[in-house]
Amino acid sequence: MANRAPIISVLGHVDHGKSSLLDSLRDSNIVRGEAGGITQAIGASIMPLEIIRKRCGALMDQLNMKLTIPGILFIDTPGHAAFTSLRKRGGNLADIAIVVIDINEGFKPQTLEAIEILRSYKTPFIIAANKADLLPGYQIHSSNFLASFSKQTEKVQTDIETKLYEIVGKMHEKFGMECERYDRVSDYTKQVAIVPCSALKKIGLEEVLMIITGMSQRFLEQNLSLNVSGPGKGVILEVKETVGLGTTLDVILYDGTLRVSDEVVIGTLSGPKEAKIKALFMPQELTDMRDKKNKYKPVKEVVAATGVKVSCSNIPEDVIAGMPIHSTKGDVAETIKSINSQIQNVTIDTDKKGIIIKADTLGSLEALTKLLKEKEVPIRKASIGNITKKDISDAESNFEEEPMHSCILGFNIKDEESTDKVKIVVRDVIYALIDEYELFVKEKEKEVEARELDKLTKPVIIEVLQNCIFRQSNPCIAGVEILKGTLKTNINLINRAGDRLTNVKSIQADKDSVNSAEKGRQVAVSLPKVVGGRQILEGEIYYSDINEEEFKKYKELKKYITEEDKEILKDIAEIKRKQNPMWGT
Numbered sequence: 001m002a003n004r005a006p007i008i009s010v011l012g013h014v015d016h017g018k019s020s021l022l023d024s025l026r027d028s029n030i031v032r033g034e035a036g037g038i039t040q041a042i043g044a045s046i047m048p049l050e051i052i053r054k055r056c057g058a059l060m061d062q063l064n065m066k067l068t069i070p071g072i073l074f075i076d077t078p079g080h081a082a083f084t085s086l087r088k089r090g091g092n093l094a095d096i097a098i099v100v101i102d103i104n105e106g107f108k109p110q111t112l113e114a115i116e117i118l119r120s121y122k123t124p125f126i127i128a129a130n131k132a133d134l135l136p137g138y139q140i141h142s143s144n145f146l147a148s149f150s151k152q153t154e155k156v157q158t159d160i161e162t163k164l165y166e167i168v169g170k171m172h173e174k175f176g177m178e179c180e181r182y183d184r185v186s187d188y189t190k191q192v193a194i195v196p197c198s199a200l201k202k203i204g205l206e207e208v209l210m211i212i213t214g215m216s217q218r219f220l221e222q223n224l225s226l227n228v229s230g231p232g233k234g235v236i237l238e239v240k241e242t243v244g245l246g247t248t249l250d251v252i253l254y255d256g257t258l259r260v261s262d263e264v265v266i267g268t269l270s271g272p273k274e275a276k277i278k279a280l281f282m283p284q285e286l287t288d289m290r291d292k293k294n295k296y297k298p299v300k301e302v303v304a305a306t307g308v309k310v311s312c313s314n315i316p317e318d319v320i321a322g323m324p325i326h327s328t329k330g331d332v333a334e335t336i337k338s339i340n341s342q343i344q345n346v347t348i349d350t351d352k353k354g355i356i357i358k359a360d361t362l363g364s365l366e367a368l369t370k371l372l373k374e375k376e377v378p379i380r381k382a383s384i385g386n387i388t389k390k391d392i393s394d395a396e397s398n399f400e401e402e403p404m405h406s407c408i409l410g411f412n413i414k415d416e417e418s419t420d421k422v423k424i425v426v427r428d429v430i431y432a433l434i435d436e437y438e439l440f441v442k443e444k445e446k447e448v449e450a451r452e453l454d455k456l457t458k459p460v461i462i463e464v465l466q467n468c469i470f471r472q473s474n475p476c477i478a479g480v481e482i483l484k485g486t487l488k489t490n491i492n493l494i495n496r497a498g499d500r501l502t503n504v505k506s507i508q509a510d511k512d513s514v515n516s517a518e519k520g521r522q523v524a525v526s527l528p529k530v531v532g533g534r535q536i537l538e539g540e541i542y543y544s545d546i547n548e549e550e551f552k553k554y555k556e557l558k559k560y561i562t563e564e565d566k567e568i569l570k571d572i573a574e575i576k577r578k579q580n581p582m583w584g585t
C-alpha cells in the first residue's frame, strides 16, 4: 500500500514571508507574480522525497530515521486579515503546519489567529522565525542557521535570543504552550520548535525542511489509519477554463485515491451534484498550482495528498472553489450525505438593502463580505461568478433611493463597464475594491449635496447702474451689474436694511432672455411691485433674500461653497441680524 504524502500548510500574519519561504524551498518565484504583492488564494505544490533529501543534504542524517513518505504537499495560505476562511481551510487540511513569524515584528493578530486555528484542529506545528537577516548587524555566512549563528557578533546573538524568548514568552502566555529553539528541543511532541531563518537569504531553511520531514514521518507512523486506497476526498481550489477540456477543477486531494472514470459528488451552492471523472492531470513538481506556467501531465490515478487538475463529464454549472469533491466508491447516497453536511454552513449573510458583490471563489467572496461588514457597508447580494444582467438591474433599482448602493464590486472576475446608473468596479486586489468603494461613496455624497445646494437661493449682490432705470414701474426695468455671485430669475431681493422689495421676474442679457447671469455681467432685470427711483435707486446695491433655513443649510454644506459665496452670505447675515440678532445661529 502506498503511503500518503503529508500536507504541510504555511500560515501566519500578512507579509511575514510565507510565500517567500515556499518559493525558497521550491526554488520558484510565486511572490513576484502576486497581485498587490499579497496572497489572496490557497496555493498547493508537491515536493517529492528526493528533492527534500537533496535540499536537506547532510542534515538529513541527523534525523536518523527511515523515510517512507513519498513527499510533501505544501499549502500556502493568505495572511491578510480578511481571509480567515481560507486560513481555516488551509489549517483544516494540514497534517502539520509552519507558522511564519517575522522575527523583528513578533506576534501579530493573524499570527494569533493562525495558532488558534491550528490548536482547534490539534495540528502540530513549528515556528519559522523569519527575516533574521534584517536584524541589525546580521552577517550572512552559511545557509545553516546554527553554523551561521556562532559566527555572528555577541550583540546579534543576544538579539536573536531575546527575540526568540519573546516568542517563547508569548506562546506560554497566550496558549500555555512550551516552545524552544529547535536545537534545544528535547521532545517534539511537547515543545514547539522555533527555527530562526531567512526565506529571502535562504538561511535555516534546511532545518525547517528537516524538522517538518521528521515530524511528517512520525505523523505517518502514528496515523496508520490513513488509507490512500479509500475514496478520494478533495477540496476545489480553483475552477478554470482549460483549452480543449472546458471547465476543469484544480483540486487538493487530501485523502484516498481518485481514478479516471470514478463517480464523484461535488458540493455546490445548490446542493451536492454527481459527476464522472473524464481525465486527471498531475501538476509539475515544485510548481504552485496557481502558477500559470505549470505544466500538467495526464495520469490514470492520483493518490493523496496531492494537487490535481480534474476534468469531469456533466460538471455542475454552479461549481465553485472552496467546495468539496469526493469519489463515491459505489456508495452515492453516503457520499451525498457527507458532502451535504460539509456545505450546509456555506451561506453568506446579506442585508435587505445594499450593494452587490461578486467574486471568483467562495473564499474570496467571504473575505470581501467580511471586509465590507467591518466598514459597515450593507450587502444586498453576494454571489460567485461574472456580473450578470440581473446583477446590473438589481443594482440599478437602488439608484433613486440609495445612490450609494447602485454599485457592484467584483473580485477577480470579468470586468464590465459602469452604466449611467450603476458603478461597477472589478479588481484583482481585494483591498483596492474597498478603497474604490469609499471613493465612490465620497463622490456620490458630493453629488447629492451639490444637488441640494442647487435647490437653495443663490447668494448674489447687484448694483443698479447710473441712468439705467429704463422703466419706472409695472414692472420696473433696471440695468444692473452683478458685483458678486450669480443672479437667477425668481429670487427675491432685499435692500441694505433687510427689507424685502421684489423678485427678479426676468433677466435680459444682450437682448436675450436668460435664467441666470454671473458676476461681472451687466443685465436688465424686470422687477414687479416696485417703483424705480423710490425703492430701487441708481447706484444702490441689493442682495438675494436668503431665508434662515437656507442659510443654515449653506452652513452645513460649507465645504462645497466658494469663498465668494461665503462672503456674500456673511454680508446677508449681517443685514438680517440688524433686525434679528439671533438670525441664522
Ligand SMILES: Nc1nc2c(ncn2[C@@H]2O[C@H](COP(=O)(O)OP(=O)(O)OP(=O)(O)O)[C@@H](O)[C@H]2O)c(=O)[nH]1
Residues within 6 Å of the ligand: 012, 013, 014, 015, 016, 017, 018, 019, 020, 021, 031, 037, 038, 039, 040, 077, 078, 079, 080, 100, 130, 131, 132, 133, 134, 197, 198, 199, 200, 201
Ligand atoms: N529581508 C527579508 N525579506 C523577506 C524575507 N522573507 C520575505 N521577505 C519579503 O517580505 C515581503 C513579503 O513576503 P511574502 O512571502 O509575500 O509574505 P506572505 O507572508 O506570503 O504575505 P501574504 O501571503 O500576503 O500574507 C516580500 O517583499 C519578501 O521579499 C526574509 O527572510 N528577509
Ligand SMILES: [Mg+2]
Residues within 6 Å of the ligand: 018, 019, 020, 038, 039, 076, 077, 078, 079
Ligand atoms: Mg503569501
